[in-house]
Amino acid sequence: MHDFEFQRYVTVGQYLATDSPLHHLDPRARLVSGALLLIAITAAPHLSGLGLALVVVLLALVAARIPLSYALRGLVAPLPFILFLALLQILFASPGNEFPAWFTLGPLHTSKMDLLIGSIIIVRFAALILLISLTSAIISTSELVHSLQALLRPLATLGIPTQDLVLMAQVTLRFLPLLALEAERIAKAQASRGAEWGTGKTGILRRVRQALPLLVPLFLNSLQRAEALALAMEARGYHGGKGRTSMVELHFRFTDAVALVVSSALSTLIMLL
Amino acid sequence: MAALIELEELRFAYAATDRATQPALSDVTLQIETGEYVAIIGANGSGKSTLARHLNALLLPTSGVVRIAGMDTRDQTHRRAIRQTVGMVFQRPDDQIIAATIEEDVAFGPENIGLPPDEIRARVRKALETVNVWDVRLRPPHHLSAGQMQRVALAGVLAMQPRCIVFDEATAMLDPAGRRTVRLMMAQLHAEGITVITITHFMDEATEAKRVIVMDQGRVALDAPPAQVFAEDHALQALSLELPPIALLTQRLRQSFPELPPNLLTAPALTSALDALPHNTTAAPSVASQAPPAGRTLIEVEKLGHVYLKATPLEHRALHNVNLVIPEGGSHGLLGATGSGKSTLLQHLNGLLRPQEGKVRIGDFNLNDPRVDLRAVRRSAGLAFQMPELQIFEQYVGDEIAFGPRLQGLQGATLRERVRWAMGLVGLDFDTFKDRLTFALSGGERRKVALASVLALQPAILLLDEPTAGLDPISRRELLAHLQALRNTGMTLVISSHRMEDLARMAETLTVMAGGSSILSGAASDVFAEEGQLRSLGLGLPVVAEIASALRARGWPLSPNVLTAEVLVAQLMEITSRA
Numbered sequence: 071m072h073d074f075e076f077q078r079y080v081t082v083g084q085y086l087a088t089d090s091p092l093h094h095l096d097p098r099a100r101l102v103s104g105a106l107l108l109i110a111i112t113a114a115p116h117l118s119g120l121g122l123a124l125v126v127v128l129l130a131l132v133a134a135r136i137p138l139s140y141a142l143r144g145l146v147a148p149l150p151f152i153l154f155l156a157l158l159q160i161l162f163a164s165p166g167n168e169f170p171a172w173f174t175l176g177p178l179h180t181s182k183m184d185l186l187i188g189s190i191i192i193v194r195f196a197a198l199i200l201l202i203s204l205t206s207a208i209i210s211t212s213e214l215v216h217s218l219q220a221l222l223r224p225l226a227t228l229g230i231p232t233q234d235l236v237l238m239a240q241v242t243l244r245f246l247p248l249l250a251l252e253a254e255r256i257a258k259a260q261a262s263r264g265a266e267w268g269t270g271k272t273g274i275l276r277r278v279r280q281a282l283p284l285l286v287p288l289f290l291n292s293l294q295r296a297e298a299l300a301l302a303m304e305a306r307g308y309h310g311g312k313g314r315t316s317m318v319e320l321h322f323r324f325t326d327a328v329a330l331v332v333s334s335a336l337s338t339l340i341m342l343l
Numbered sequence: 344m345a346a347l348i349e350l351e352e353l354r355f356a357y358a359a360t361d362r363a364t365q366p367a368l369s370d371v372t373l374q375i376e377t378g379e380y381v382a383i384i385g386a387n388g389s390g391k392s393t394l395a396r397h398l399n400a401l402l403l404p405t406s407g408v409v410r411i412a413g414m415d416t417r418d419q420t421h422r423r424a425i426r427q428t429v430g431m432v433f434q435r436p437d438d439q440i441i442a443a444t445i446e447e448d449v450a451f452g453p454e455n456i457g458l459p460p461d462e463i464r465a466r467v468r469k470a471l472e473t474v475n476v477w478d479v480r481l482r483p484p485h486h487l488s489a490g491q492m493q494r495v496a497l498a499g500v501l502a503m504q505p506r507c508i509v510f511d512e513a514t515a516m517l518d519p520a521g522r523r524t525v526r527l528m529m530a531q532l533h534a535e536g537i538t539v540i541t542i543t544h545f546m547d548e549a550t551e552a553k554r555v556i557v558m559d560q561g562r563v564a565l566d567a568p569p570a571q572v573f574a575e576d577h578a579l580q581a582l583s584l585e586l587p588p589i590a591l592l593t594q595r596l597r598q599s600f601p602e603l604p605p606n607l608l609t610a611p612a613l614t615s616a617l618d619a620l621p622h623n624t625t626a627a628p629s630v631a632s633q634a635p636p637a638g639r640t641l642i643e644v645e646k647l648g649h650v651y652l653k654a655t656p657l658e659h660r661a662l663h664n665v666n667l668v669i670p671e672g673g674s675h676g677l678l679g680a681t682g683s684g685k686s687t688l689l690q691h692l693n694g695l696l697r698p699q700e701g702k703v704r705i706g707d708f709n710l711n712d713p714r715v716d717l718r719a720v721r722r723s724a725g726l727a728f729q730m731p732e733l734q735i736f737e738q739y740v741g742d743e744i745a746f747g748p749r750l751q752g753l754q755g756a757t758l759r760e761r762v763r764w765a766m767g768l769v770g771l772d773f774d775t776f777k778d779r780l781t782f783a784l785s786g787g788e789r790r791k792v793a794l795a796s797v798l799a800l801q802p803a804i805l806l807l808d809e810p811t812a813g814l815d816p817i818s819r820r821e822l823l824a825h826l827q828a829l830r831n832t833g834m835t836l837v838i839s840s841h842r843m844e845d846l847a848r849m850a851e852t853l854t855v856m857a858g859g860s861s862i863l864s865g866a867a868s869d870v871f872a873e874e875g876q877l878r879s880l881g882l883g884l885p886v887v888a889e890i891a892s893a894l895r896a897r898g899w900p901l902s903p904n905v906l907t908a909e910v911l912v913a914q915l916m917e918i919t920s921r922a
Binding site for chain 1: 401442443444451456458485499722782797
């Protein structure tokens with residue numbers, strides 16, 4: 071009975087304080103490494119590279135002491151979509167395909183090449199989702215904010231309001247779990263008034279129709295929250311990013327440099343393999 | 344030296360262009376000196392919060408002058424200094440915390456004024472230690488109790504080292520333990536020379552201040568020490584306020600004991616006054632034994648356990664070994680601090696949650712049976728959530744209330760009649776309110792609409808989660824009266840609350856929850872007789888029980904289960920007449 075636990079299947083964006091060696095790196099090193107791997111996985115052309123990426127991410131999950139069963143659960147929700155994409159790729163011919171067809175039926179056409187492209191899609195998405203779960207599990211919101219602040223500081227000289235943008239991101243991240251909890255509460259309130267939340271008898275059309283009564287109060291309450299938050303921020307002297315200082319000072323050490331070198335090497339390898 | 348806060352003929356209107364609407368504040372002239380302890384009270388919409396927001400330039404006067412430590416709030420160049428002089432703690436704890444960890448949230452203010460990192464760290468540490476949350480400084484805010492969060496919000500203000508702190512209904516959402524600590528903090532800050540201004544719906548909180556300002560329709564109606572303000576019951580009634588619980592009880596006692604002095608505001612004062620009456624402590628008064636409510640068992644919960652987000656790294660146990668038996672008819676109270684599992688238990692009682700461990704039976708429905716018709720369960724046990732008005736989604740009052748019955752298949756005249764009936768139960772006139780916009784209603788009216796929308800399903804059981812939280816005294820009294828009327832129609836009520844006065848008034852039987860378990864159950868007067876245990880759980884006693892307990896400590900032979908003013912008066916009469 072997990073009908074109302076909206077948080078359950080969202081492993082992306084969930085920080086886990088497991089206190090692993092990865093957690094002890096400078097947050098900038100973690101963030102940049104994650105970004106490098108992200109780019110590499112997105113751009114990698116071959117299955118071998120993506121296979122390596124998957125292995126790297128799984129090993130990193132182990133190193134970060136994140137239960138694999140938990141990380142893999144994050145794949146469950148998007149899995150149907152990924153399989154569907156892969157199936158399209160496998161069943162329909164891609165242009166410029168010179169491999170002999172194994173199977174042809176009207177517009178349907180399957181060859182070795184199609185199967186390969188389908189597998190690439192599956193592995194790429196799996197590696198991407200696991201990587202994002204991993205990085206969000208090892209970088210807390212506040213670390214993300216501080217490293218972004220530090221990394222984006224050069225842009226401020228160009229007149230880009232980086233501090234304000236970072237604060238916006240921070241507030242958004244702070245309120246996402248609250249939003250999930252609130253959605254849960256509203257769905258429950260409506261279920262107790264006879265709406266068919268959580269009775270296990272919902273068709274897709276009904277789900278869409280149910281969403282509206284959920285979204286209206288969610289939206290209004292968010293506006294109220296935003297107003298309250300703006301007041302609280304203003305009352306505490308916030309007046310834009312100018313002249314703000316930070317309590318946290320980051321220190322870049324030797325191990326962080328090593329981590330960066332390793333992740334850059336792996337990223338290059340993933341793209342070249 | 345000039346006063347810290349000076350308001351001169353302050354007038355403020357939210358929509359300055361609209362001449363027809365009444366201004367939110369008009370003709371407010373006040374002075375508050377450094378080091379004062381001021382309470383501002385008034386009904387919803389009387390302008391309390393609007394006034395408070397002028398004190399640190401969150402709002403600027405439409406006309407008139409506001410000066411903080413001599414600085415005019417309309418002068419932009421003073422804004423920063425004013426915000427550092429007057430800090431503010433707001434009502435909802437989770438809406439005022441910005442950062443991902445507590446420590447960084449407290450640092451937010453000092454970071455804004457551009458202090459160096461070392462200075463910020465020192466101030467953060469001092470502020471967190473002052474409010475006693477230093478040990479949990481690295482936790483994310485949503486893992487704290489509401490009381491802890493409110494203390495964090497206070498720490499965020501203290502780190503700015505202000506001269507004045509405004510608490511804008513900062514205790515409204517807290518349980519008794521949370522309220523008590525915040526009130527102690529206020530007293531402590533006042534003792535340290537900081538000016539404390541508190542806005543509150545709790546009259547007993549206002550009695551702790553040295554000066555009470557009563558607002559009414561945007562004007563200052565009264566401005567005097569608490570003893571003087573609360574001496575005039577009729578004046579307060581006219582301002583939609585009520586006496587503090589002790590003063591109300593004193594008033595009731597004075598009908599039987601006219602020799603008691605008027606305007607007693609604290610429990611010790613009332614106890615001493617009663618103790619001064621001639622009395623005979625040798626013989627115990629006769630106790631009228633209360634028959635336990637008989638009747639068929641309607642709800643049965645046995646060894647119930649529940650774990651949220653089971654089998655994820657975020658799992659946490661909410662319920663453990665909960666036992667509960669509720670007879671048909673009458674009203675049952677669930678008493679416990681925030682986080683004790685009351686809400687989770689209530690959600691099991693209408694099938695929103697199914698038992699993971701143990702058994703739940705509601706009427707003829709066995710929730711352990713996987714084939715049970717959940718919609719039928721939810722229809723027979725209606726649940727009104729905490730702050731139910733936040734879940735209103737329709738534009739018109741009538742549509743909102745019709746949502747449930749319509750899903751049941753009602754339409755046309757039957758549906759109309761059902762909505763009319765439900766609105767009648769909560770005292771909303773059908774013709775006046777059915778076409779009103781839900782978002783233009785007052786807080787108390789919205790709460791009634793939300794309640795009517797649950798009642799429209801004609802449940803046999805009504806489950807209420809903190810029904811009076813955040814309401815002003817008048818709305819609260821009205822709501823309780825409607826609930827009492829519902830109970831008299833034969834509906835079974837289950838009310839979760841941490842307000843002792845509400846439960847003492849409403850509930851015949853009580854179950855005390857702590858740490859996710861049910862630890863005490865029985866007739867309300869018996870449960871409230873377990874004073875030591877309740878206090879150790881951070882819960883208090885209703886005033887009558889508190890006074891009785893204090894008198895007992897002074898040797899008065901009162902019976903252990905005095906809970907209503909009537910019983911107290913009867914027993915006091917007996918003891919004093921024998922002297």
